[in-house]
Amino acid sequence: MERQSIRMGVDIGGTFTDVVLEVGGNRYSTKVLTTYAAPEDAIVEGMKRVCDKAGVPASAIGQIIHGTTLATNALIERRGAKAALITTEGFRDVIEMRTESRFEQYDLNLTLPEPLLPRNRRYVVRERLGARGDVLIPIDRKEVEALADDLRDAGYTSIAVGLLHSYVNDVHERVIAEVLAERLPGVMVSLSSEVSPQMREYERFNTTIANAYIKPLMKSYLGRLAARLKDEGADCPVFLMHSGGGIIDIATAADFPVRLVESGPAGGAVFAADIAARHGLDKVLSFDMGGTTAKICLIKNRTPKTARVFEVARSYRFKKGSGMPISIPVIDMVEIGAGGGSLAHVDVLGQIRVGPESAGSEPGPACYGRGGERPAVTDADLVLGKLDPANFAAGTIPLYTDRSEAALNAHLGGRLNMAPMEAAWGLAEVVDENMANAARVHAVENGEDLSEYTMIAFGGAAPLHAARLCEKLGVDRCLVPQGAGVGSAIGFLRAPFSFEANRSVFMKMGAFDAARVKSLFAEMEAEATRFVRSCDAQAEILADYKVYMRYAGQGWEIPVPLTPEQAARADAGEILSRFESDYMALFGRKVEGMEAEITVWSVNAYTRSDAVMPAAPVGTGAAPVPAGGRALFDAALGQVTDALAYDRDSFADGSAVEGPAVITEEETTIVLPTSRRATRLSDGCIDIVKKGA
Numbered sequence: 086m087e088r089q090s091i092r093m094g095v096d097i098g099g100t101f102t103d104v105v106l107e108v109g110g111n112r113y114s115t116k117v118l119t120t121y122a123a124p125e126d127a128i129v130e131g132m133k134r135v136c137d138k139a140g141v142p143a144s145a146i147g148q149i150i151h152g153t154t155l156a157t158n159a160l161i162e163r164r165g166a167k168a169a170l171i172t173t174e175g176f177r178d179v180i181e182m183r184t185e186s187r188f189e190q191y192d193l194n195l196t197l198p199e200p201l202l203p204r205n206r207r208y209v210v211r212e213r214l215g216a217r218g219d220v221l222i223p224i225d226r227k228e229v230e231a232l233a234d235d236l237r238d239a240g241y242t243s244i245a246v247g248l249l250h251s252y253v254n255d256v257h258e259r260v261i262a263e264v265l266a267e268r269l270p271g272v273m274v275s276l277s278s279e280v281s282p283q284m285r286e287y288e289r290f291n292t293t294i295a296n297a298y299i300k301p302l303m304k305s306y307l308g309r310l311a312a313r314l315k316d317e318g319a320d321c322p323v324f325l326m327h328s329g330g331g332i333i334d335i336a337t338a339a340d341f342p343v344r345l346v347e348s349g350p351a352g353g354a355v356f357a358a359d360i361a362a363r364h365g366l367d368k369v370l371s372f373d374m375g376g377t378t379a380k381i382c383l384i385k386n387r388t389p390k391t392a393r394v395f396e397v398a399r400s401y402r403f404k405k406g407s408g409m410p411i412s413i414p415v416i417d418m419v420e421i422g423a424g425g426g427s428l429a430h431v432d433v434l435g436q437i438r439v440g441p442e443s444a445g446s447e448p449g450p451a452c453y454g455r456g457g458e459r460p461a462v463t464d465a466d467l468v469l470g471k472l473d474p475a476n477f478a479a480g481t482i483p484l485y486t487d488r489s490e491a492a493l494n495a496h497l498g499g500r501l502n503m504a505p506m507e508a509a510w511g512l513a514e515v516v517d518e519n520m521a522n523a524a525r526v527h528a529v530e531n532g533e534d535l536s537e538y539t540m541i542a543f544g545g546a547a548p549l550h551a552a553r554l555c556e557k558l559g560v561d562r563c564l565v566p567q568g569a570g571v572g573s574a575i576g577f578l579r580a581p582f583s584f585e586a587n588r589s590v591f592m593k594m595g596a597f598d599a600a601r602v603k604s605l606f607a608e609m610e611a612e613a614t615r616f617v618r619s620c621d622a623q624a625e626i627l628a629d630y631k632v633y634m635r636y637a638g639q640g641w642e643i644p645v646p647l648t649p650e651q652a653a654r655a656d657a658g659e660i661l662s663r664f665e666s667d668y669m670a671l672f673g674r675k676v677e678g679m680e681a682e683i684t685v686w687s688v689n690a691y692t693r694s695d696a697v698m699p700a701a702p703v704g705t706g707a708a709p710v711p712a713g714g715r716a717l718f719d720a721a722l723g724q725v726t727d728a729l730a731y732d733r734d735s736f737a738d739g740s741a742v743e744g745p746a747v748i749t750e751e752e753t754t755i756v757l758p759t760s761r762r763a764t765r766l767s768d769g770c771i772d773i774v775k776k777g778a
Contacts, residue, residue, distance in 0.1 A: 091145050093135070093319075094577035095128050096349050097153040099445050100376020100426045101478075101545060103571040103752075104131030106139055106146070107578055113138040114571045116478050116545065116752055121447060124155060125310045129317055143318035150577040152326035152348035154377075155306060156299050160201070160346070160397050160409065165298035166243040166273075169236055170202055171261060172290065173249040174209040180290050188406030198409060201294050206241075208232055210248075210261070216591075218254030229261055233268035244269075245297035247277040247290040252589045255282075273300045280341060281412045283685055284589035288394055288412040295397075295411055296343035303342035307335055324582075324620060326352050329414035330389060331583025331691055334620045346397060347415050349573050350380040354389040354416045356576030357541040360566050362387040362697040363768060370524065370538045371418075372554065373572065374547035376426045376463075377443045381524045382418035383531055383538075390531065391644070392417040393587065393633070393685065414585035414689070419527045423519050425463040425546040426450055429512045431500045437508075439516045451492035452484040460496050462516050462546065464489035465509035469718040470728070471549045471756050476749060506718065506725075514720055517550055521557040532671050535560055543572030548755040552744075552773055556721055556760060567769035570752025582624070583691035584616035593637070593682045597657035605686055606630060606652050613690035624692040633685040634664045636676045642684050643667060701767040706739030717745050719758050726759060736765035743776070 096103040097119055105114045115134040120126040128151075136143055159165050172179070180200040189195055210229055213222035236244060244265060251258045255278035265274050277293040311323055325338035328347035338345055350373060357371035361384055369384040383390050395415045396408030422441025426449060429439045439462065444450050450461035452474070466472050467489045474484035490505040498508040528535045540563040542551035548565045555563050568575050586609040592598065610628050617626050630652035633642035645664045660683075665675045709731050717728035728745040733755070741764040742748070744757035748771060755771055757763050764772045 090147065091141065092148045092150065092578055093132065093146050094352075094574035095131070095149065095151045096352060096571070096574040096577065097124050097127070097151075097155060098349060098375045098377060099154055099158065099443055100424065100449070102127035102131055103574040104128065104135050105568065105571050105574040105578065106132075106135035108139045108141060111139070112568060112575070114568060114574070114752065116570065118447075118449070118482075119445070121445075123309075124153070124306065125313045128310065129313060132314075132317065132319065143314075144320065146319045146321050148321055149314065149319065149323045150326060150332055150580070151310075151323060152352045152573060152577055153345065154349050156303055156342050156345045157347070157397060159299045159302055160295055163201075164302070165201075166301040167241050168202060168206065168243040168245060168294065168297045169239070169241045170207045170245045170247060170290065170294055170297075171232065172207065172209055172247050173213060174211045176249055176286065177207045177209050178204070179287050180207075180294065182287075184287055184406070186406055198407065201291070201298055201409065208236070212248065212257050214248065214250040214254055214257065216250055216253070218250060220254075220256070224257045224260050226260060226264065229264045230268060233264050236272070237269050241272060243273040243275070243297040243300050245275045245277070245290075245293040247286070247293045249286060251276075251278045252282040252284060252289065273297065273304070275300060280343060281587075282589065283393070283412055283587055284591070285412070288410045291410055292343060292412045295346075295409070296341060299342050300339075303345065304339045307339050311335060326577050326580060327583075328416065329391065329583065329585050329689070330355050330416050330580060331689075332577070332580050332620065333582070333584060333616065337584075337616060337619070343411060344413050346411055346413070347395065347418075350382075350418055350420060351416045352573035352576035352580065353380060353543060354382045354384065354418065354576070355580045356543060356566070356572045357382070358384050358387050358389055359576070359579045359697060360541050360564060360770065363700050364564065364766075364770070365699065366539050368533075368538045370535060370540045370560065372520075372524075372540050372542045372547050372551055373544040374520070374542075374550060375424050375544040376546065377422070377424040377445060378420050379423040379520050379523075379544075379547075380418050380420045381520065381527055382416060383527065383533060390417040391415065393644075393687070414587070414687070419523045421519060421523050423462070423516045425466070426461050427516065428459045428461050429465075429497060429515070430459070431497060435501065437497060437501075437511045437515045439512060439519065450489070452486065452489040453482060454485045454488060458492060458495070460489065460492040460508075460512065462512065464492055465512040466546075466549050468493065468505055468509040469513060470716045470725070471747065472754060473715070473730070473749060478752065510718060510720060510723075513550075513553075517553050517557060517720070520550070521554055524554070524558055539564065541566065543569040545570045545753050548753045550756070552756060552758050552761050553720055555773070555775075556758070561775045563773040564766075565755050565771040565773065568752075570750070579694070581691040581694050582617050582620040583689060584613045585687060585689040586610075586613040588686045589684060590686060591682065591684055593680055594657055594661050595680055599655040599657070602655040603653070606655070606688060609686065609688035610690060613688050617690045617692060621692055626690050627693055629689045629691070631687040631689070632660065632683045633687070634681055634683050636679040637682055638679070643671060700770070703739040703764070703767050706737035706741070706765065709735040709737075709740050709742065712749075715747065717747060717756070719745055721758055721760060728757075733771070736771075738765055738767050740765045
């Protein structure tokens with residue numbers, strides 16, 4: 086078999102590291118507890134397991150595609166490098182002043198997130214560019230040289246450079262970069278004109294600082310990973326999943342690690358989009374729940390919704406503005422601390438609260454028997470009968486029900502006068518309602534009705550909770566694909582090589598310059614194509630075009646996609662018509678008498694993906710034989726039911742079972758409540774529908 090046909094996907098999560106190996110048309114997967122001190126250890130262990138299953142040596146692997154939460158965790162936990170910011174005189178405190186908006190208007194004790202860099206690590210130079218890029222105050226190279234000497238003496242290992250209006254003209258940032266290269270040759274430098282060349286200095290500065298903050302950590306990790314894989318025999322190209330849903334080479338990832346912040350969840354969205362295409366679904370709710378977080382994403386017309394700004398480490402749940410803004414191309418999703426390892430407690434009002442704190446893999450939930458004493462979602466799932474204590478993670482991790490019950494009693498039941506089963510029910514209902522509420526908010530913000538959507542559930546914990554989530558949201562259908570437990574890692578193997586280039590060039594429609602627009606699109610397409618070509622020198626490269634528009638006086642824009650033909654024509658009337666149509670679809674009306682304007686331009690270059698094979702229709706298959714039974718708590722009924730247990734591999738195409746039931750596989754378990762029926766489809770998906778629907 087050709088080496089290029091053997092590919093491995095790796096997803097490092099907060100609790101588990103998922104590894105998937107594809108050999109021709111066969112897939113082999115495993116889950117390994119994440120090793121925080123040296124994440125590459127879990128990758129190597131997982132690689133050995135899947136290679137043993139497939140009967141191939143590591144040297145046979147032709148390509149490895151990797152996604153990780155390491156960048157996100159470093160920002161959340163403030164475990165980055167000793168970094169500094171160089172900015173324009175007078176703008177030292179931009180990242181602390183933020184946008185001056187109160188995300189919780191009536192909270193008198195509002196706590197703003199601390200800036201990533203304290204004030205004594207923020208430095209200024211006397212220079213100034215105008216909004217059109219004209220030089221108002223020239224930069225003094227000698228001043229920069231003196232500042233570089235001060236930075237060297239302070240012992241910084243990474244420096245962010247963010248000057249006012251440098252997204253229009255990077256000449257002054259280039260001068261600083263040259264001086265730093267001369268005076269501090271071992272120090273890493275991140276320029277805002279390269280990292281995030283977009284308007285709005287708060288978001289741009291913060292993104293550049295985040296890149297500088299995690300750059301030494303990620304560069305060191307990626308270097309160690311490549312060397313370790315080579316030592317183990319896997320001497321092949323390693324690529325990284327980026328937040329926008331595509332793949333970049335390891336060198337680009339090391340230079341722009343901030344683009345990896347949402348890499349794992351992006352892989353899950355790509356996986357769900359692939360399933361949606363296979364089943365001809367145009368409206369899909371992607372539900373990815375792992376050990377640490379749950380991610381919810383809307384997928385329309387088989388394409389995940391994208392954005393150019395998102396927030397990390399929100400201090401107030403669901404509150405926009407309470408987190409750290411990162412201005413990069415990203416798949417738009419809502420992420421909450423609701424995973425299998427999310428810990429529960431009782432607040433001062435006597436209410437059960439779950440997350441965002443997680444037990445992770447060290448020590449893990451109480452039922453792991455690794456020293457965890459507080460109850461997690463997995464503990465509740467075990468007590469409610471959703472998990473088999475002897476067959477968790479293919480039997481590699483034994484679970485201890487008595488320890489779950491003790492933790493639930495000590496931290497929830499004892500305070501609320503509940504038995505362990507009732508406390509577990511309360512915990513599970515709280516976390517399910519948190520996820521349902523997040524989905525409702527996300528749908529409303531995007532003008533969507535979830536009752537028209539099909540859910541696609543994946544991740545180790547999602548199939549345990551998906552049917553209950555559907556009951557809460559009024560969603561009648563849910564698909565659980567094959568390999569759901571390692572869905573994000575599979576998604577990495579479905580993603581194209583891609584790179585998105587952005588530019589902020591302000592243009593009113595009344596002063597639309599078609600020649601300038603054509604030149605701008607050509608410049609961005611060349612930049613994005615160059616990055617993609619570095620990953621794959623032979624592939625056909627396509628491009629998507631987008632502009633971000635608003636009415637004059639508005640504070641935010643909406644994305645307006647353009648076809649290649651529309652971008653090439655650069656016709657003002659055509660672009661305005663597209664904007665008005667999309668604006669009406671989102672808000673129900675357009676604003677008469679207001680001039681429209683464009684603030685950001687975008688080109689995404691990508692390789693063509695393989696054609697998706699549609700799933701064949703199925704008839705009626707033989708009923709599977711139960712592997713046993715268990716007591717399963719049904720939250721909708723509020724009582725324990727007698728459920729049959731099935732092995733997923735025992736289902737033939739068209740095989741169907743009625744709830745209450747559980748369907749087990751190596752990496753997850755599907756819980757089927759009394760209200761649902763499940764059928765295996767031709768591609769292996771389990772189709773869960775409401776009885777009578």
